[in-house]
Amino acid sequence: MIKKLLFLPNQRLISSFILPKFCTQYNSKSVQSFYFLANKLEDISKISSRNSGIEALENLMDDYIQGGDNELFLQMVRLLSCKVDNEEIQIANSSLIEILKVVFPDEDITKFLFEKGDIGLYAKEMLQKKLISQQNNQTDKNNLSIEEVIIFFEKLRNLQGDRSRIEKQELIINFLKKIQDPLEIQYFIRILSRSLRIGISEKSIIKALTNINKKKKDSLNQLLRDVQDRVFGYNTTLNSNIQIGTPVPPMLAKPVSDFDELLKFLKKYESKKVSLELKYDGERCQVHYCQDKGIKLFSRNLEIQNDKYPQLVQQLEKYFNKRDDIKNCILDGEIVVTDSKGNIKSFQEQQQNRKRKQDSNSVLAFDEDNIEKIYLFDLLYFNSSQHNHRDQTFRKQLVQDHFAVEGPVDHAESKIFDLSIQKDFEELKDLVKYYIDQKEEGAMVKSLDSNTFYDTNGRTQWAKLKKQVLSGGLADTFDVIPIAAYYGKGKRSGVYGSYLLACYDDKQKEYVALCKIGTGFSDKFLQDSTDRLKQKVCSQKPREYSVHRTFKPDVWFSKDAEVWEVECDSLSSSPIYTIGKTNYGDNGISLRFPRFLRIRDDKTTEQSTKIEQIIEFFNKQQAKPNNNSKDQNDNQQEREEDG
Known part of the structure; x- marks a missing residue:
């Protein structure tokens, strides 16, 4: 401890008469360092056991929690999860490769990546090589702070316009040239490429923080909520307050292999009345709309889809502008692409069309041969009231009553059956087989009985029958x-x-x-x-x-x-x-x-x-x-x- 004290600047030494106070200040300075975080991440990367990894993650978090600086903790979690902003900073790996060719012009990055596949490790090894060639002993290097890294990402996010791509590259190149520590540049590049490569996911982070919260007798409830809402941007419990612009984890369905298994599944929930819906071969989407804030589309994985479907966003804006009765809403549906006759294209064609439009200069142009639309099948929030806790029948009726079929909006094809009536059950089977014969993706069966709330925590009360069901083979891919x-x-x-x-x-x-x-x-x-x-x-x-x-x-x-x-x-x-x-x-x-x-x-x-x-x-x-x-x-x- 005395050795550490001797290395402090004089002004720090004067203010450190009391040993406990000195220890707090020293630890506080350590956790503010980006090198401290990078070094901890490198240690975690060497752990193969998930439980041991979670424990190491808990220890890392506890270092920051002890300092009492919640904003610093949230900044650390943003870097840890590569969530430097709610919306992705569009820096592709190909752009990073070009940037590193400028920073390290004499090196063969292509061969390195083919052999090792880690762009962050490449930056580390090249900086090490550069420092050795310059005979730099690294004793006088200036380490980055977490705040500096966060500020850099804020600057990067704010660059927009026609020259933003070039300006972003210049900003990254200048920042990389300032980094003097190989471990810092490795993890900075990994965060920039949105992959730490150490086996940590959002679930791991939430798990580790939840474990600490339990040990501290729920004293970190607010911090846990802040991580969920401010960093990851989603609500995970039925009773949490839903907000426009914050995606809700989608309700999922259980795959069943045949109609007998379907009956057993529904019997578990005492379900008799069901809705059979056509399963579209598209992409799941959650639509968030507010008159003041506009539209956001979220994927099944809670990522913003606006850039993927600009035509749909533009058409939805026109759709909602005509409807004074809709102030705000959160809708669940499936995005598809149709031709001019209304025929739905395959998912592969949909993805090809999206990529073609993103590569063109007229992404907002309406294309009659590739019309983007959404089939709605559920509603979670409407005119400042949340309805995820209401039953399925109520939610479906709200969709029918307030969201007219027009322009880009349609309703998922559905029909109600009472499975306690044998005739209804036979008709349901025939309709599923018809969908399969028509080369549709399959069908969804949703209970309409009581307690059919929108459950984001498990696969409950929804079942899916996919096209393999008729072959006597598998019910799911x-x-x-x-x-x-x-x-x-x-x-x-x-x-x-x-x-x-x-x-x-x-x-x-x-x-x-x-x-x-x-x-x-x-x-x-x-x-x-x-x-x-x-x-x-x-x-x-x-x-x-x-x-x-x-x-x-x-x-x-x-x-x-x-x-x-x-x-x-x-x-x-x-x-x-x-x-x-x-x-x-x-x-x-x-x-x-x-x-x-x-x-x-x-x-x-x-x-x-x-x-x-x-x-x-x-x-x-x-x-x-x-x-x-x-x-x-x-x-x-x-x-x-x-x-």
């Missing part, structure tokens, strides 16, 4: 994670030709291999995915991956790479996959004939399909007649050898 790739051969040379997919194990906190996939890809997708995922390449297999020793892919990806939706013919037993091995002896579970459908950029890897769901589907499949596991396994082995 799977959201999986590409964790590795194999170089393509022949016409696929120069790109990744096939991938190793995994799903997430919530209990073990690891990513477990599920299958290989090489079908369902277009040539363009293979090239685009190779270009994207090169940025996620790791030098070695991450510790969180559970993969059989026989798999030797050409490259491994980081665990935050992407989420893909795939379909398959069925689930099969396989000796080289580990999911369900404890349940089924020597064999695990794999997907038989998997086919790629689309990228789920609205989901994080931890929101992918869990192994419990895989096991549940497999058990249901095994219970069905004419299930030949041996044939499935043999076919799966043949497909993998071909891949």
Whole structure:
């Protein structure tokens, strides 16, 4: 302690006669340092156990809480979660690469990223190399403060207009050139690229802060609310006050494999009267409107969608301007794209249209061949009153009464059935089959009985039947994670030709291999995915991956790479996959004939399909007649050898 005292400036020494007071000041100065935060994050990155990681996160938070500066704590959490602003600062990885080429002009960043896939690590190693070449002993370096970093992001956010892209690059280049510590530049770049790569999610942060709050006997309730509302921008409880502009986690539905399971599911809630709704092949959207503040569109993942659907925003503004009876509202619906005849385009066509418009100079031009519209199916807030606690029938009626079908707004196709009447149940089944025959995505079944509030905390009282239900196969597609790739051969040379997919194990906190996939890809997708995922390449297999020793892919990806939706013919037993091995002896579970459908950029890897769901589907499949596991396994082995 005396050694620390001797290093203090004289003015600090004079004001530090009392030892406890000195300790407080010293700790306070430490937590204000960006290097202090970066060093703690580096320590957390070396922890493989999730529970140990949460504990380390608690210790980090406690360092800031003890100082009593709540604003500093919130600034730290913004950096920790890469939430430097409620709206994303649009700096793509490709722009960061160009910026680093200017800062470190003599280095080969492309080769480094292909081998290691970490742009922050690149900046760290290049600065280390630069300091060594300059024989800089780093004893006189000026460390950044957290406040300086936050102020930088505020300046970056405020740059707008035609020259904003160039001005942002210049601002970042000048700031990077001032950074003198390799660890600081590594985590600054990672925050700028919105990926710390240390296994921390919003849920981890909330979990750690909740644990501290319990230990302190709920004395941090307000701080916890501030983190949820001011940093993450969402409400997580039914009784919390909903606000316009603050997204609410969407209510989800339980996938069911057949109509018998649907009845069992609804019986659990004593549901008889239900609404059957067409499931559109679009993108989930929450619409927030206020006469004074305008419109915000939020994705399923609570991200702002205005830039993705500018035409829809423009048309919704015209729609609401005509209606004096609507002061403000929060609506739930599905965005689709139609042609001039009203035919709904596929999700893939919708995404291609969005990208084409973003790349053009006339994003707001109305395109008769690609009309953006929204099908409404729920309402949470209307004219300054929240209704998420009201029953489903009441909410649906408000939508019908106040939101006319006009312009970009339509109502989700729905029909009410009483399942206690056999005739109604048969008609419901026929309508679902009709939807499938018409190549629709499927159907949603929603209970209309009492206590059917809008539940954001679990999959309750909504069920979904997707197109696989008629084939006797699976009722749902799977959201999986590409964790590795194999170089393509022949016409696929120069790109990744096939991938190793995994799903997430919530209990073990690891990513477990599920299958290989090489079908369902277009040539363009293979090239685009190779270009994207090169940025996620790791030098070695991450510790969180559970993969059989026989798999030797050409490259491994980081665990935050992407989420893909795939379909398959069925689930099969396989000796080289580990999911369900404890349940089924020597064999695990794999997907038989998997086919790629689309990228789920609205989901994080931890929101992918869990192994419990895989096991549940497999058990249901095994219970069905004419299930030949041996044939499935043999076919799966043949497909993998071909891949």
